[in-house]
Each structure stands twice: as structure tokens, then as C-alpha cells.
Amino acid sequence: DARVTQTPRDKVTEMGQEVTMRCQPILGHNTVFWYRQTMMQGLELLAYFRNRAPLDDSGMPKDRFSAEMPDATLATLKIQPSEPRDSAVYFCASGSSRDRNNEQFFGPGTRLTVL
Amino acid sequence: QKEVEQNSGPLSVPEGAIASLNCTYSDRVSQSFFWYRQYSGKSPELIMSIYSNGDKEDGRFTAQLNKASQYVSLLIRDSQPSDSATYLCAVNNYGGATNKLIFGTGTLLAVQP
Numbered sequence: 001d002a003r004v005t006q007t008p009r010d011k012v013t014e015m016g017q018e019v020t021m022r023c024q025p026i027l028g029h030n031t032v033f034w035y036r037q038t039m040m041q042g043l044e045l046l047a048y049f050r051n052r053a054p055l056d057d058s059g060m061p062k063d064r065f066s067a068e069m070p071d072a073t074l075a076t077l078k079i080q081p082s083e084p085r086d087s088a089v090y091f092c093a094s095g096s097s098r099d100r101n102n103e104q105f106f107g108p109g110t111r112l113t114v115l
Numbered sequence: 116q117k118e119v120e121q122n123s124g125p126l127s128v129p130e131g132a133i134a135s136l137n138c139t140y141s142d143r144v145s146q147s148f149f150w151y152r153q154y155s156g157k158s159p160e161l162i163m164s165i166y167s168n169g170d171k172e173d174g175r176f177t178a179q180l181n182k183a184s185q186y187v188s189l190l191i192r193d194s195q196p197s198d199s200a201t202y203l204c205a206v207n208n209y210g211g212a213t214n215k216l217i218f219g220t221g222t223l224l225a226v227q228p
Contacts (some may be wrong), residue, residue: 031214040218043159043203046214056215091158095214101166102147102207102214106158 002026004094004107012113013036014021015023018080021110024073034060034067034096047115050097072092082114118142119206120220129227134191135218138204141185147207148187149216154200163189188212194226 006026012072013019025032035048047057048066064083069075079086089111093104119141126132136150147166151159165171165178165187176189187206191198201221207214 033215044216045215048215050214055213097214101164103149103161103164103214104205104214104216105161106151109158 004092004105006090006092006107006110008110009108010111010113010114013082014115015083015102016081017114018078019082019086019087019112019114020075021090021092023075023077023107025075025094026105027073028074029094029096029105031097032069032096033074033093033095034077035093035106036088037109038088038089046077046090067076074094079112082112084114087112087114117219118217119204119219121204121222123220124223125134125225126222127225127227128194130194130196132194134194134198134226135222136189136191136202136204138187138189138219139185139186140204140206140208142215143182143185145182145185145206147216148178149205150176150178150187150216151190151203151205151218152200153203153221156213159203166211194224196226199224199226201208 007022014033023057032049037043046060052069066078090107092107143187150163153159164177171178175192179188203221204219205216
């Protein structure tokens with residue numbers, strides 16, 4: 001598919017619950033990025049994978065967030081336990097490390113609300 | 116100093132005018148530069164990329180890069196109300212060693228009919 005897909009598109013949950021967000025990168029892309037966007041902080045990089053290996057997760061709160069790529073067509077971002085301050089839009093983007101231009105293409109995002 | 120800086124705006128221009136959006140970056144080894152457009156409630160959409168000094172034109176959009184001044188801009192000619200959005204500047208700040216991009220906070224453009 002020529003688009004990045006993300007599920008769910010919207011998620012409302014209560015504090016303390018586990019949240020799992022999923023991303024399917026563009027077919028053939030081998031780099032995946034997870035971003036979080038809020039009004040206050042803008043677009044923040046949480047994690048970055050290349051060929052399914054995590055290369056950088058320095059932007060991610062380690063105590064509650066985890067990111068994985070079980071296979072080349074699926075990336076997941078989990079929050080456990082979730083907190084109200086995690087409310088944001090989470091975007092997945094994909095690209096190709098073979099593309100020296102470093103272009104990234106974004107999915108539609110998951111809007112997370114933690115009550 | 117932020118790595119990528121943009122004026123948050125809003126930048127208001129009349130329909131048909133040229134909108135000029137500016138971005139400065141701090142890392143001299145940056146090699147790739149991008150403009151994304153983000154409509155309210157939507158995801159960022161890549162609209163322009165530029166890698167060499169000078170101008171790059173695509174339809175009504177022109178990206179300009181000046182590496183000596185560490186400055187990249189986006190010109191939108193014949194602005195339309197449908198161009199009203201937030202424009203994000205992004206820079207590959209690592210000399211190409213990684214694929215990561217650093218984003219500015221965006222400039223809100225409002226095109227008045």
C-alpha cells in the first residue's frame with residue numbers, strides 16, 4: 001500500500017489502562033518513526049526503527065512506553081499504565097534508508113484521550 | 116537556541132498574494148530540508164523537499180535554500196484559502212548519518228478571501 005495506516009484513529013481510555021497503537025508502514029519502507037504532537041510541545045520524536053531494529057528511543061518515557069516492530073509490516077506503540085498527560089495525537093511515519101533524501105510520510109494519526 | 120526555528124504566526128495574506136514562510140536551523144551539517152503542510156486535525160503532508168542551495172519550484176510552491184545563512188524558505192504564489200494550514204519545516208540534522216528529522220513548531224498561514 002502506498003500509504004501509512006494507523007489504528008485506532010481515536011482512543012478514549014481511563015487513567016491506568018493499557019493503550020496499544022498500531023502502524024503499518026508503506027510497503028518497501030524500512031524506517032519507522034513514532035511521533036507525539038501536542039499544542040504545547042509540537043511534534044516530538046518518540047522512537048525510530050530501521051530494518052525493525054530500534055535505533056533511537058531517547059524521546060520516549062521508558063517507564064511506561066514501549067515500541068516494537070514484530071515484523072516489517074507492523075509497528076506498535078504501547079503505553080502502560082496510561083496517564084492524562086499522555087493525551088495527544090500519535091503519528092507514525094515511514095521512509096526508506098535507501099532514499100538518501102530522507103523523506104518521511106505520515107499516517108493519519110491516533111488521537112489519544114486519557115481521562 | 117532551538118535546532119529548527121519558525122515564526123509561529125499567524126501569517127495572514129490576501130487571496131492571490133505571495134505567502135513567504137521562513138525557517139532557520141542551527142546545525143551546519145544539515146543536508147536535507149523539507150516543508151510539510153498540516154491542516155487542522157490532519158497529519159503532516161510532505162509538499163516540498165530541497166537538498167541544494169538555490170530555488171526549487173513545484174507548481175505554485177518554491178523552496179529556497181541558503182546553507183551559508185542556514186535558512187530555508189517556502190514561497191506560495193497565488194495563495195488560495197485552501198492553502199490555510201500550518202507549515203512545518205523539517206531538517207535532517209545529522210549529515211545523513213541517520214534518517215531522523217528535526218521539526219520546527221510550524222507557522223500558521225491564513226489566506227483571506
